Amino acid sequence: MDRVYQYVEANRGRFIDELKDLLRIRSIASIGEEVKRNAEALQAHLERVGMESRIMPSTGNPMVYGERQGADGGPTVMLYGHYDVMPAEDTHLWDSDPFEPTERDGRIYCRGVGDNKAQHFAHIKALEAMQACGVATPHLKFVLEGEEETGSASLPGFVRDHAALLAADLCYAADGPRHESNRPTIYLGCRGVLGLEISLRGAKADVHSGNRGNVVPNTAWRLLDMLRTMRDASGRVLIDGFEDGVAPPGEAERAMIAALPYDGAKLADELGVESLRGMAGPDYNEALMFRPTLTINGLTSGYSGPGNKTIIPARAAVKLDIRLVVDQDPGHMVGLVRSHLDRHGFADAEMEVHDAMKPSRTAADNRYVPIIVEAVRDASGEEPVVWPSLGGSIPQYAFVEGLGTPCIWSAYANWDEANHAPNENVVTDLFLQACKISAGVFDRLRGAG
Numbered sequence: 273m274d275r276v277y278q279y280v281e282a283n284r285g286r287f288i289d290e291l292k293d294l295l296r297i298r299s300i301a302s303i304g305e306e307v308k309r310n311a312e313a314l315q316a317h318l319e320r321v322g323m324e325s326r327i328m329p330s331t332g333n334p335m336v337y338g339e340r341q342g343a344d345g346g347p348t349v350m351l352y353g354h355y356d357v358m359p360a361e362d363t364h365l366w367d368s369d370p371f372e373p374t375e376r377d378g379r380i381y382c383r384g385v386g387d388n389k390a391q392h393f394a395h396i397k398a399l400e401a402m403q404a405c406g407v408a409t410p411h412l413k414f415v416l417e418g419e420e421e422t423g424s425a426s427l428p429g430f431v432r433d434h435a436a437l438l439a440a441d442l443c444y445a446a447d448g449p450r451h452e453s454n455r456p457t458i459y460l461g462c463r464g465v466l467g468l469e470i471s472l473r474g475a476k477a478d479v480h481s482g483n484r485g486n487v488v489p490n491t492a493w494r495l496l497d498m499l500r501t502m503r504d505a506s507g508r509v510l511i512d513g514f515e516d517g518v519a520p521p522g523e524a525e526r527a528m529i530a531a532l533p534y535d536g537a538k539l540a541d542e543l544g545v546e547s548l549r550g551m552a553g554p555d556y557n558e559a560l561m562f563r564p565t566l567t568i569n570g571l572t573s574g575y576s577g578p579g580n581k582t583i584i585p586a587r588a589a590v591k592l593d594i595r596l597v598v599d600q601d602p603g604h605m606v607g608l609v610r611s612h613l614d615r616h617g618f619a620d621a622e623m624e625v626h627d628a629m630k631p632s633r634t635a636a637d638n639r640y641v642p643i644i645v646e647a648v649r650d651a652s653g654e655e656p657v658v659w660p661s662l663g664g665s666i667p668q669y670a671f672v673e674g675l676g677t678p679c680i681w682s683a684y685a686n687w688d689e690a691n692h693a694p695n696e697n698v699v700t701d702l703f704l705q706a707c708k709i710s711a712g713v714f715d716r717l718r719g720a721g
């Protein structure tokens with residue numbers, strides 16, 4: 273592998289220039305032209321590294337698919353990434369043009385550089401380096417989607433419809449920031465998410481709080497009463513069945529959690545809170561990875577402008593998200609919330625489901641985990657942090673459920689990549705290191721049967 277790593281170093285400038293060309297494409301999921309241009313550019317890159325590739329339609333933005341025969345006897349590895357990016361918004365908060373890649377302080381700044389272009393491009397450049405050095409790879413299949421940032425709506429159907437084409441022994445993907453210690457990071461799963469909006473209506477319109485106070489019901493108070501039935505003051509969620517399907521971490525997962533770096537006091541200080549409910553590392557990580565949450569995201573009712581407006585609000589609404597853990601199902605959870613409302617005197621509440629993504633997790637004792645850990649350690653020279661699950665949500669279930677394929681993800685971007693925020697960036701050296709890590713992973717998987 274030393275030759276492969278040297279090839280990456282020797283071609284550093286060109287790899288960066290090629291990445292910059294991809295970054296200049298404003299592939300925001302809603303801008304069709306640019307999305308198409310990005311898909312075509314990636315297809316050309318895949319062809320150049322010996323992949324048979326094509327752009328495939330989906331119910332949304334096109335998928336870029338590529339396949340390359342590998343060494344006999346090795347596993348088939350699916351590589352997943354996304355070429356769409358978040359909008360740049362608030363452009364005045366950026367220190368340089370969000371769509372003109374700019375290098376400063378050893379970093380490349382541009383929308384989409386960390387999330388996710390430098391990360392999946394590292395796989396492609398790893399293939400180039402291996403090909404140039406005559407190092408064989410396992411059988412590889414690439415799926416690059418163009419609507420991850422808007423919820424990957426087409427991906428599960430696409431995977432199901434092309435299950436035979438996409439069949440693989442393992443899905444390996446690179447996305448997300450590293451652990452805040454900036455050690456390379458591997459994660460085996462994620463929580464799911466369910467976004468809900470619940471609204472209540474009272475009088476036909478807002479009414480005078482003096483003329484009608486004590487007589488006309490106040491919808492804002494009623495919304496608060498409703499929320500109080502859902503969770504008690506200690507934080508326990510009171511929706512019947514809310515913890516259905518929740519399994520405690522197994523032995524291998526507990527061992528992983530115990531090894532995670534954690535400094536509760538420092539983290540609380542960075543977040544500007546007094547403490548993280550006094551939690552020790554294992555409790556903190558178990559709460560984050562193995563337990564569902566019920567979160568109020570926002571409340572709307574009545575008047576909130578300057579001064580006062582003495583009204584009784586006619587309407588009140590709450591936006592909630594529920595993070596789900598394996599093996600919870602968003603559809604089942606919607607039913608639980610609905611029947612909770614009905615049973616507690618809120619049958620008239622209107623409930624809208626905004627988004628739903630299933631949780632998924634690859635077992636901590638999966639045979640590919642130590643192989644990936646070793647490859648990452650080797651290429652980076654650092655001990656990776658391994659998370660049994662992310663607290664957040666990624667569309668991993670599409671592969672786990674649609675293909676029955678275990679998934680392992682690596683985070684190649686620096687912990688402060690500022691994805692989705694102004695001044696998104698990737699440390700340039702980490703992009704080069706990512707190319708080496710991908711090559712190391714492919715090399716080890718080739719012999720892993």
Ligand SMILES: [Zn+2]
Binds near residue numbers: 387691
């Ligand atoms: Zn993102």
